Amino acid sequence: MSGPAFLDQLKKKFGDKITGANFEAIDPWIEVSPHGLLEVCRYLRDDPKLRFNMLNCISGVDYFEADPKKAAKTGWEPHLEVVYHLWSLPNKTSLVLKVILPRWKDGVVGELPEVPSVSGIWGTADWHEREVYDLSGVYFSGHPNLRRILCPEDWVGHPLRKDYEMPLEYHGIRGR
């Protein structure tokens, strides 16, 4: 199935839960709204024709430019993306899903944006969501065990945020 036809099919089924797509990209992607993510993912995995049974990777990408001069040229508003790379082993096809989130929930700095956890759909998501939470600062609601995974549990901040600053001190160790 071609990209646009597939998008039409998804749009017919899920309506405004599919918020956009890009087919010119090297890896074409489909944008899903956070509240429709679970439904779409379950469909992608269970539909007998699609069968995206493997979730390869979840990545958090922070779009934020601190320098106002550079920020004017970027062409995007500050936001956060959670990117899901899927494979269908039976069909040998891949798919990219994106969820666009605000950098902070309701614009309150320090409040992590929320996205539903897909750990009930793909087991891979369990650890990957913990990693994205840890490093990029996204709260996965419904995750059974959302704790930091790579950084120590008492670490402050989310290192892959573009405005992250190394702590001055961690348990008596100089940070910077």
Place this chain on the structure above:
Amino acid sequence: MATHVDDPRIIEFDVRTDEMLVNMGPQHPSTHGVLRLVLRTDGEIVSEVTPHIGYLHRCAEKIGENLTPKQWIPYTDRMDYLAGMNMNLGWALTVEKLMNLELPEKARHLRVIIAEMGRIASHLVGMGAYGLDLGTFSPFLYAFREREKILDLFEMACGARLTYSYLTVGGATHDLPPGWLKKCAKFLDELLPVITEYHTLLTSNAIFVRRTANIGLLSAEMAIDYGCTGPVLRGSGVDWDLRRDGETRYTEMYDGYAFEVIVEKDGHYPRDQVYPAVPGSAVLGDCWHRFYVRMLEVMQSIDLVHQAIDRYSTAQGAHAIPLKLNEKLPKGEAYLETEAPRGQMGFYIVSDGSPIPWRARARSSCFCNLSVTHEICRGCLIADVPAIVGSLDIVMGEIDR
């Protein structure tokens, strides 16, 4: 308190065990790198395993946002430090995908030679270290003896023995030196009979079979669900190898090569008449099968390197496309997975048009492979935990990045 009873059998039921949390690691000698496992045990039975990782976290992805792709190559070496060449290749291909670079024929065949040699070296350590996990020391020494020869070859090619940075964006840093191919072919001819010997050391060794067969069962469905890849996935009987099924940019490297995915079909492995038969006690998806797939992949790689040497010696073009260290990247993003020795190593690059990536992400194969431990260790004996974790052949450098 046990009360006195005449029937001795009743005492057995009267002995109560308590649940206990047992800490394994973070520097347990039989874990691969700095891994800490917390086991919830009831007597000798493990009811829950919780891996704690992150001891080797070096912020590789954050560093990747501050360096050009070529400068990040050395950091990929340090992810899976037992297969540095394959890590270099994964990242290089991803960046080439973003830049839409087509490599000369010669560079492609060179990469096959190097990547498959890297796979052999890595699987040799995997085999030796697994023996170590199970309490046998000698296979480790044998494996390292052979690996040393591969490292000598790599040293000849690029000067480094562990962190190569050899395969880079646009090809390789140098062409192979004169006489290298001959040496490599000679080594492979020597390796082939030695591998048969290793099969007798471990694969068909009665104690080894007792320790691994029917232990740590991982079903195909669960393997896919948890994103397990590489020998772990194929050991569960899933016919999936990116060298055949991956993206064109990667599979075209292997175009025209005689190649069979090492996976069990109808109770048989490809060409398994040459190797020890599958023992009757082994069940598809257990530790033994994962180990066996790795051993057969060594043979497969020997085959592939032979073919690659033939092609490389007649190939046209240069070993690389010259690129600047701070070559401008096109705006966009690309994700690519390659079949590294331990599974599918994925890299994701997001670029805003400057020479430095906006985001560099590494999808680690061992990270997913390890995440399934709590499922496959449930209900096993404490002594089987190293056997199961070892059979996943993890490298913590790659998990923690």
